Amino acid sequence: MHQLRAVTPLSILAKKLDCLAIDCERGNFDVQFRNELETCRNLASGLDPYLEMLSTPEDPCLKRLSVETKKFDWSDSDDPALVRGLEAEMLSGHVEGQFLKMLVEVSGAKKILEVGVFSGYSAVAMAKGLPEDGKIVACELDARAARFAKEQFLKNALDNKVDLRVGPAIKTLRELAEHGMKFDLMFVDADKQNYENYVKLALDENLLSIGGIFVIDNTLLQGEVYLEEGEKSTPGKAISSFNKYLARENRVEQVIIPLRDGVTFAKRTT
Ligand SMILES: C[S@@+](CC[C@H](N)C(=O)[O-])C[C@H]1O[C@@H](n2cnc3c(N)ncnc32)[C@H](O)[C@@H]1O
Known part of the structure; x- marks a missing residue:
């Protein structure tokens, strides 16, 4: 493996x-x-x-999902429907999954918007924290990851809870806004250069309700955000600039939690 x-x-x-x-x-x-x-x-x-x-032991179905993700061949191909650079390391894993599940439970969120599904680990973890009538709209660009995740939702009888939308998340978010959809919690875990666009769109178009929560992953980006400018990669620069934007954004109150690669927790206040 x-x-x-x-x-x-x-x-x-x-x-x-x-x-x-x-x-x-x-x-x-x-x-x-x-x-x-x-x-x-x-x-x-x-x-x-x-x-x-x-931490509470990993749910057996998430453990299985994790093993299958690590066994799967995510190597790059020329297929234009596939995202380059996918790797098993993208999976959020046991502790972060448990954190997401419990966050869903304690916040009482019923409608979740996920940006960046990969093999489905975080979506399954959050779905496990939802009440019977809860739903997740999950956005994924890569057709192969979407197929893999869909199989996991079916295997775990969660396909009725997860509405998987395949395509660029910006397009999906605009469509959801046009249909007047509103969410209680939005988990952002996709292309780093678009983080600011996702959050701004959710605020400007009221996709996230007032009092709703953004959970944003990789906001420490392997520590690059606090290293010297010359040591930052392109995603490191994007996250560094995103963190500064969020600190200035007066419609949210936020905290960066040093869990795994950094998780920002931001509540929409106005
Ligand atoms: C870090 S992984 C997500 C991991 C997943 N949330 C988890 O916790 O296991 C990022 C995912 O975002 C997807 N992605 C990248 N750009 C995207 C875009 N523009 N729209 C939607 N998904 C995108 C990638 O294909 C990849 O599957």
């Missing part, structure tokens, strides 16, 4: 400290330095397994 790369600030830091500790064992460093480095390494590498271990 595919071995996942480190894609969060903490797991990247843990990996780097691991490499340093191995180098240090070979070099001539004093005991105190080695011990300090070992403590840093343990602090960084121990947190994620600890969160996994003491």
Whole structure:
């Protein structure tokens, strides 16, 4: 099965400290330095397994979805209906999935809008937190990911709860707004350069109700947002600029939670 790369600030830091500790064992460093480095390494590498271990265990159907996502061949092809660069690392996973499910439950959200479905992990996690009459409209551009996710919704008897729309999310969001649709919670987890467009559209066109919640993923973008300008990739620059936009946006109140790759939680106030 595919071995996942480190894609969060903490797991990247843990990996780097691991490499340093191995180098240090070979070099001539004093005991105190080695011990300090070992403590840093343990602090960084121990947190994620600890969160996994003491959070409510992963639902068996999500565990299966995760295994199947890692086994699937997501490599690029020339098919124009497919998005380039999809990889198993995109899956949100156990702790973030549990966070999303519980957020749906405690907020009492009934209508959810998801932007960026991939293999369906977050959609299934959120659907599990919905009441009987709750619904998710889920937007995905990649035809292959949409097929994979659809199968998961069917397998888990959630296809009546998830309305999957295949195509560019901006187009779908405009169509939903034209039909006067309103949502209680919007999960944004797709192309980083469009994050600002998704949030602005949801506010301008009233797709998100007043009091509704935005949950926005990858807002730390592997730590690039707080690193030097020269160390930012194109998505890193997009998220950095998005975070600044959201901090100025006076229609929301927000907090960035350092969960996994950063999750912003923003409530629409006006
Ligand atoms: C990070 S993955 C989503 C992961 C998923 N939410 C989860 O938690 O498992 C991002 C997804 O957004 C999709 N995407 C990228 N650009 C898009 C667009 N313009 N409209 C809709 N989906 C898009 C990609 O194809 C990919 O499947």
